Amino acid sequence: MLEFFEDIATELQMVEKELSVVVKTPNPLLTETSTHLLNAGGKRLRPALCLFGAKFYNFNPQRILPLATALELIHMATLVHDDVVDASLTRRGKPTVKAMWGNSISTHIGSYLFAKSLILIARYEYAPLISIVLASTSVNMGEGEIQQIAASFDVKQSFRDYLYRINRKTAMLIAASAQLGAVACGAPKSVYYPLYRYGHGVGMAFQITDDILDMVADQQELGKPIGSDLRQGIITLPVIYALDSARQKDRLRELVAKPEKDEDEMQEAISIITNSGAIERSFELVGKYINRAKQALKELPDIPTRLTLSLAADFVGARKY
Amino acid sequence: MLEFFEDIATELQMVEKELSVVVKTPNPLLTETSTHLLNAGGKRLRPALCLFGAKFYNFNPQRILPLATALELIHMATLVHDDVVDASLTRRGKPTVKAMWGNSISTHIGSYLFAKSLILIARYEYAPLISIVLASTSVNMGEGEIQQIAASFDVKQSFRDYLYRINRKTAMLIAASAQLGAVACGAPKSVYYPLYRYGHGVGMAFQITDDILDMVADQQELGKPIGSDLRQGIITLPVIYALDSARQKDRLRELVAKPEKDEDEMQEAISIITNSGAIERSFELVGKYINRAKQALKELPDIPTRLTLSLAADFVGARKY
Numbered sequence: 156m157l158e159f160f161e162d163i164a165t166e167l168q169m170v171e172k173e174l175s176v177v178v179k180t181p182n183p184l185l186t187e188t189s190t191h192l193l194n195a196g197g198k199r200l201r202p203a204l205c206l207f208g209a210k211f212y213n214f215n216p217q218r219i220l221p222l223a224t225a226l227e228l229i230h231m232a233t234l235v236h237d238d239v240v241d242a243s244l245t246r247r248g249k250p251t252v253k254a255m256w257g258n259s260i261s262t263h264i265g266s267y268l269f270a271k272s273l274i275l276i277a278r279y280e281y282a283p284l285i286s287i288v289l290a291s292t293s294v295n296m297g298e299g300e301i302q303q304i305a306a307s308f309d310v311k312q313s314f315r316d317y318l319y320r321i322n323r324k325t326a327m328l329i330a331a332s333a334q335l336g337a338v339a340c341g342a343p344k345s346v347y348y349p350l351y352r353y354g355h356g357v358g359m360a361f362q363i364t365d366d367i368l369d370m371v372a373d374q375q376e377l378g379k380p381i382g383s384d385l386r387q388g389i390i391t392l393p394v395i396y397a398l399d400s401a402r403q404k405d406r407l408r409e410l411v412a413k414p415e416k417d418e419d420e421m422q423e424a425i426s427i428i429t430n431s432g433a434i435e436r437s438f439e440l441v442g443k444y445i446n447r448a449k450q451a452l453k454e455l456p457d458i459p460t461r462l463t464l465s466l467a468a469d470f471v472g473a474r475k476y
Numbered sequence: 477m478l479e480f481f482e483d484i485a486t487e488l489q490m491v492e493k494e495l496s497v498v499v500k501t502p503n504p505l506l507t508e509t510s511t512h513l514l515n516a517g518g519k520r521l522r523p524a525l526c527l528f529g530a531k532f533y534n535f536n537p538q539r540i541l542p543l544a545t546a547l548e549l550i551h552m553a554t555l556v557h558d559d560v561v562d563a564s565l566t567r568r569g570k571p572t573v574k575a576m577w578g579n580s581i582s583t584h585i586g587s588y589l590f591a592k593s594l595i596l597i598a599r600y601e602y603a604p605l606i607s608i609v610l611a612s613t614s615v616n617m618g619e620g621e622i623q624q625i626a627a628s629f630d631v632k633q634s635f636r637d638y639l640y641r642i643n644r645k646t647a648m649l650i651a652a653s654a655q656l657g658a659v660a661c662g663a664p665k666s667v668y669y670p671l672y673r674y675g676h677g678v679g680m681a682f683q684i685t686d687d688i689l690d691m692v693a694d695q696q697e698l699g700k701p702i703g704s705d706l707r708q709g710i711i712t713l714p715v716i717y718a719l720d721s722a723r724q725k726d727r728l729r730e731l732v733a734k735p736e737k738d739e740d741e742m743q744e745a746i747s748i749i750t751n752s753g754a755i756e757r758s759f760e761l762v763g764k765y766i767n768r769a770k771q772a773l774k775e776l777p778d779i780p781t782r783l784t785l786s787l788a789a790d791f792v793g794a795r796k797y
Contacts, residue, residue, distance in 0.1 A: 180619060182619055182622060182623055182626065183626070184622055184623075184625070184626040185618075185619060185622050185623075232587075236583050236584065236587060239560065239579050239580055239583040240579070240580050258560050258561070258579045258583075259560055259561050259625060260622065260625055261583075262557050262560040262579075262582075262583045262586070263557065263618055263621045263622050263625070264618075264622065265583070265587070266553075266557060266586070266587065266590065266614070266618050267615065267618030267619065267622065269587065269590070269614075270611060270614035270615040270617070270618055271615055273594070273607070273610075273611035273614060273615075274608070274611040274612060274615060276607075276611075277604065277607045277608045277611050280601065280604040283598065283601040286594070286597075286598045286607065287595075287598045289594075290591060290594035290595040290597075290598050291595060293587070293590075293591035293594060294588065294591040294592055294594075294595060296591070297506075297584055297585075297587050297588030297591055298501060298503055298506060298588065300584045301503060301505055301506050301581065301584050301585065301588065302503055302505075302506075304505070304580060304581055304584070305503065305504070305505040305506075
């Protein structure tokens with residue numbers, strides 16, 4: 156558990172328990188795959204933000220529990236669906252559900268987990284905003300994923316295309332998480348809007364950092380091979396910056412667009428990118444989003460959770476794995 | 477359009493229009509794949525049942541339109557997800573979304589369509605039963621699909637396993653369709669319960685017929701190769717009956733369990749099944765479910781739609797393609 160989550164440790168344990176109850180079914184294959192997913196861990200960032208958000212208004216853990224669980228289920232569902240890739244693109248280090256059970260199972264497990272989240276969300280009839288926000292977020296996530304596939308290996312995509320995509324793929328669900336815990340507790344706009352904006356900033360910073368780390372992290376710490384985005388043709392911010400400003404940008408364009416890159420070509424591309432200043436520029440943008448997130452916090456009541464969220468934002472901006 | 481749908485032709489056209497609006501997005505790949513799906517047609521059975529159900533109580537097409545559209549989107553989503561199969565199992569005649577765009581796109585398109593349905597369903601805050609029923613149905617559909625994969629090539633599965641699966645895979649959504657149109661118009665239990673039971677009977681009969689036709693239909697009319705279930709290891713009712721009673725059941729067991737069957741083996745298996753009386757027994761069960769469906773109709777007010785639904789049930793029981 157992350158240190159920042161100490162305040163909500165009990166509630167996060169309740170979420171964990173609820174998750175394991177939710178995925179229990181009479182079907183052994185279903186229980187096995189879902190349990191595998193649960194045990195694979197994860198930071199539980201979305202349930203945590205949901206709980207923290209609720210601290211700003213009539214905090215009631217029982218009220219938030221189904222929602223926090225649902226948010227993690229939605230996140231898990233997208234992870235499983237992301238693992239469904241076409242043969243030529245399969246290059247993962249760790250055994251994923253897809254690697255262990257195949258595409259067909261992964262597709263159904265993902266949808267199953269998502270459907271489970273809907274049952275939990277249906278409890279919030281008194282706060283219809285919850286289902287509306289989560290439905291739109293899910294649609295947008297789908298658009299983001301498909302846009303990512305459509306744009307793969309496309310060296311002409313812009314900075315804006317990238318922001319559009321990571322907003323949909325990642326930031327919106329994190330923003331919704333921060334917002335909806337408060338909504339479930341009956342908070343007014345003046346509370347849940349700043350929380351949404353906080354979550355959005357953190358979410359954008361989170362994804363950009365992910366994309367940077369895929370390029371420069373220590374392979375061991377990252378737990379997967381460096382450059383996996385580049386290999387799959389996913390063009391992330393450092394690549395876009397480098398394509399714009401690297402001295403060897405013509406060579407980089409060639410390398411990035413190439414569907415199958417060998418080890419030497421991968422090394423060459425990564426070194427053009429890292430030498431171009433693109434990593435530093437990307438971290439600058441992370442910093443901007445973190446600042447926006449912290450700025451949004453100022454509109455919230457000054458309770459201890461506000462400081463926790465501010466520190467959590469700094470942590471997201473500084474994470475190295 | 478099926479003849480029975482004449483009464484609701486205008487409303488079904490509105491559903492069609494709504495469907496094409498719903499799938500329009502700024503993303504060309506997304507629009508292209510979804511439009512491909514829409515144009516591939518389909519009987520629009522679920523929207524039709526939803527509209528018919530509503531005829532029994534304060535019929536208000538505007539109220540039902542989003543729901544009817546959502547039901548078709550959910551159905552389309554499951555079709556796309558069904559098409560995600562693992563390489564060794566890919567044996568489809570027609571170009572599916574998966575065949576044209578690959579597994580990864582299919583997975584995301586399916587989830588995207590499903591998420592779109594949630595936006596439509598979110599409009600029914602005044603009838604929370606709608607989202608509860610559709611959430612549970614979706615969970616159950618996932619269980620059915622995964623159970624089908626888990627049980628593939630398993631010759632020890634029972635009649636009950638089969639019923640469990642087709643209920644989840646098919647009947648529940650059809651039952652929900654018949655039920656929820658009335659629910660959306662404010663109908664009481666005395667109206668929407670019989671409608672649910674009607675839909676359930678029709679749905680079970682529909683799936684069993686599908687499974688029979690996969691074994692005996694005219695290949696041209698069916699639009700896909702005969703025996704595709706058997707080839708994929710999906711064990712359907714005629715197979716279960718034949719494994720129980722065919723004279724050559726030991727040989728059949730061997731053939732059914734074999735992962736890769738050649739043409740001769742396929743022909744042999746199909747002829748053992750068709751000669752065992754299993755097709756006739758399966759049609760008998762179809763008849764029973766159709767009767768149950770018609771029985772349920774008797775509890776409803778005697779409006780012209782009741783006769784239409786009764787004829788529609790007979791049609792499902794008698795269909796040959």
